[in-house]
Amino acid sequence: MNELLYIGIDGGGTSCRARLRDGQGHLLGEGVGGSANIRLDPELVWNSILTACREALSGAGLVEDDLKRTRVGLGMAGAGQKSAVDRLLSRPHPFTAIAIDTDAHAAWLGAFGGGDGAIVIVGTGSCGYGVIHGQRVQVSGWGFEISDEGSGAAMGREALRRALWVHDGLAPPSPLSTEILAAFGNSPQAMIDWVGQARPSDYAQYAPIVLKHAANRDPLGIALVEHASIGIARIAGRLLDLGAPTLCLFGGLAEPLRPWLPPPLQHTIVPPLSDALDGAILLVRQAEPRK
Template sequence: MGRQPGISDTLYLGIDGGGTKCRAVLVDENNQVLGVGNGGPSNPYHGVARALESIVNASDNALRNAGLTPADKSRVVAGLGLAGVNLPSLFKIVDQWEHPYKAQYLTTDLHIACIAAHEQDNGAVIVSGTGSCGFAHVDGKSLTLGAHGFPCGDVGSGAWMGLECIKAVLLDSDGLGPQTALTELVAEQLQARGIMIVERLNGAKSSDYAKMAPLVFAAAEDGDEVALAIVHAGADYLTQVARKLWELNPPRMAMLGGVSTRIVDWMEADIASRMSKALNQPEFGAVHFARSSYASEVVAVAQ
């Protein structure tokens, strides 16, 4: 049985929701972690019902991990940072959802990642993982660059690098493009050549293409001209994103995502040297967002 609500019994829940999984952390009023939980895909762009179910599952798991029950959601102030809600129509749907929490505050996954990276409201982040984008929030003003999704955008990401790799390999296979070491690397990884590569990648997801990004970095580090061109193009794009974000004068900027640790070394030196270490995980940024949003609302009501 969970504890019964009391005057000072508010709990804060942070949700980091992406296209493949949902992570939740539950803290008390002193910001002590009580429990954590996971759920399934939670990007409403790929299904609103599934996203909401994943959010509830992750929060229920965090409550159970804390020794509480799902009934304790009525004590929870939830901060949701979700992929996909940068689209106004999806934001409205999720924001108006009849949620089970005491209060709910919604923003994007980029926003909570930025808050967590700097442990404050102001800052900037560049994400280079399976996808890519840039985000800055300074004194109430936000700027998002990219976040167009694969294959429409996501330059400088793992998925983009993988796609560029495959296109180059197919041109090489047909004798219509420069020879590249990527051809043999891809053949080994996919166990396919030429048109068989296309068959092997039929229905492939962005995450499948991202698995080929390490091949591109390996070939580039060995001096392969085609691989070098791909890495430089991605790094130059992310450098431009960084320069645009710095125009808002954020106090700090961090790079996030699995590709970021490798591609930052290929970015222009003055930009790479200004990157700061991310201080915390995105779900803790969602907790901060929930806490500050709830406090502001309480003050507004009191006035």
């Protein structure tokens, strides 16, 4: 059987997802791998991609050798950095063809099928992205160290920072700060050691804890979630100011943070036509030679 297959990859800082479809668009299988931000080590990223692909193939009763007849669309966090893309694509791979773009572009393709509109991704990182009158626009998404407002990584970083305020007597304690400090044995030195090795996804693991405490009316939890929602609202507002007619939200924190967004902004949010995985498949199909 030589029919072409298509895989869409949604590669983020925390996980990598794969979706396998045949040439007629029928869903054959899906899979999950590990962290896949291409700013990370290329070997780790390829391992995450191939792990997700193998799981998708297995669900379809196919084997790894079938990757040789597969065209893959990679929607990858970090793909806006050309040097990172070059490092990734310099490694050998089993696919018959690859098209790569940012995870934001793949999500936009899935959400609007190529039409005008904008998305806000709120996961480990955050990014605003859209295509308006044929022009790409990006707001934020430059990495949590200096950007990615409202993201899980930024929320986790801020939670640790404010927990240290409590330790130093600069802020009153709360159940959230108590839980965070206890995770490090109430030792700033232990926290510093952890920070030296931590990735964005490690910081983002504290976002669900922040949300849990905010739901229980913890003052620190509420302050952190409100701070995150302000960051997301700024990104979304800028996209609307640039002419985006509507917005779609994507990412693991999109729905938990949505109720915290200003009501006028919520009225501009619409459901996506599809998701980033189908957007990644559309990406590689658009790159096919025209018959």
